[in-house]
Amino acid sequence: MTGLSEPPALGTPMLPPGTFEGKVVVVTGGGTGLGKAIGAEFARLGATVVVASRDPEHREKGVAAMNAAGGKGFGIAVDVRSPEAIAAAFDEIEKECGPIDVLVNNAAGNFPVLAEKMSPNAWRAVTDIVLDGTFFCSTELARRAIASGREAAILNIGATYSWTGGPGTAHSAAAKAGVTNMTMSLAVEWAPYGIRVNCLAPGLFPHDDLPSVLRDKNNRSEEQDAARVPAGRVGRPHELGWIATYMCSPFASYLSGHTAVLDGANWLRRGLRMPDFVPVYEQFNFEKDS
Numbered sequence: 282m283t284g285l286s287e288p289p290a291l292g293t294p295m296l297p298p299g300t301f302e303g304k305v306v307v308v309t310g311g312g313t314g315l316g317k318a319i320g321a322e323f324a325r326l327g328a329t330v331v332v333a334s335r336d337p338e339h340r341e342k343g344v345a346a347m348n349a350a351g352g353k354g355f356g357i358a359v360d361v362r363s364p365e366a367i368a369a370a371f372d373e374i375e376k377e378c379g380p381i382d383v384l385v386n387n388a389a390g391n392f393p394v395l396a397e398k399m400s401p402n403a404w405r406a407v408t409d410i411v412l413d414g415t416f417f418c419s420t421e422l423a424r425r426a427i428a429s430g431r432e433a434a435i436l437n438i439g440a441t442y443s444w445t446g447g448p449g450t451a452h453s454a455a456a457k458a459g460v461t462n463m464t465m466s467l468a469v470e471w472a473p474y475g476i477r478v479n480c481l482a483p484g485l486f487p488h489d490d491l492p493s494v495l496r497d498k499n500n501r502s503e504e505q506d507a508a509r510v511p512a513g514r515v516g517r518p519h520e521l522g523w524i525a526t527y528m529c530s531p532f533a534s535y536l537s538g539h540t541a542v543l544d545g546a547n548w549l550r551r552g553l554r555m556p557d558f559v560p561v562y563e564q565f566n567f568e569k570d571s
């Protein structure tokens with residue numbers, strides 16, 4: 282059994298060159314990991330890619346990645362939990378780069394914690410960024426696009442535990458489920474204005490920027506990670522870039538309200554004959570109270 286084959290190499294063109302020439306693409310959290318990889322594919326297709334996040338070092342690395350991919354990188358400081366900060370950042374982007382054509386709501390926070398030990402602050406630390414931040418950025422863009430009569434595309438980055446729940450990460454799973462659901466509401470509300478809203482749910486996509494709190498405590502190798510997935514391999518971040526650019530491109534102009542799952546069939550492999558159940562505190566090496 283060989284599993285699913287590796288994709289073409291990073292940098293291989295999928296859409297016609299210049300598909301996003303003259304377009305302004307904002308990627309929240311575009312300075313690290315998957316956001317950076319997604320932004321780079323827009324940049325490769327000619328976009329001005331705005332890296333919108335809090336940490337100046339992240340933004341600097343993101344802008345360098347967009348420039349290296351052949352686009353134009355632009356960094357903007359923003360905390361997506363603040364509607365006022367988003368409005369100010371969008372003003373600045375419009376002034377420096379022009380009106381926004383594509384918004385990728387990628388920013389997120391996450392950390393494993395037992396639900397019964399999760400403080401209200403811990404809950405809000407994740408839901409404020411993932412659910413509220415996605416809504417605030419999306420509505421800010423939509424108000425501007427509706428007022429100016431310009432078309433736009435929004436891509437939310439979700440997760441497959443939207444449908445399964447996420448034991449050990451109840452805050453993130455609930456927030457991502459909200460994002461998946463909100464994608465459908467906004468798609469219907471805004472299609473009459475030419476605004477498309479879609480969602481992309483990645484599976485297992487390890488990358489070097491992953492915060493230590495999310496790295497597997499058992500330090501599994503890539504081969505061991507690959508054994509977790511029916512595809513027999515983990516995802517490559519540029520594969521997300523390809524599907525993200527397609528979903529926001531004119532080739533997908535009839536696609537709205539959709540959540541695409543890119544996970545090598547991993548989340549579907551549930552059944553009555555699962556491997557032995559491992560309680561959450563054991564999976565994450567947490568202390569058990571009693």
Ligand code: NAP
Nearest residue numbers: 310313314315334335336339360361387388389438485486
């Ligand atoms: P990551 O490297 O930790 O990236 C998260 C980004 O969000 C950072 O660049 C961070 O930038 C930004 N961010 C966090 N809080 C913010 C805030 N309040 N305002 C603005 N920006 C903020 O994570 P990743 O693995 O690339 O994940 C990217 C997306 O894919 C997330 O939505 C995640 O849930 C989803 N996902 C990832 C995987 C995976 O296997 N990696 C699987 C499923 C889903 P600053 O620190 O500079 O603000």
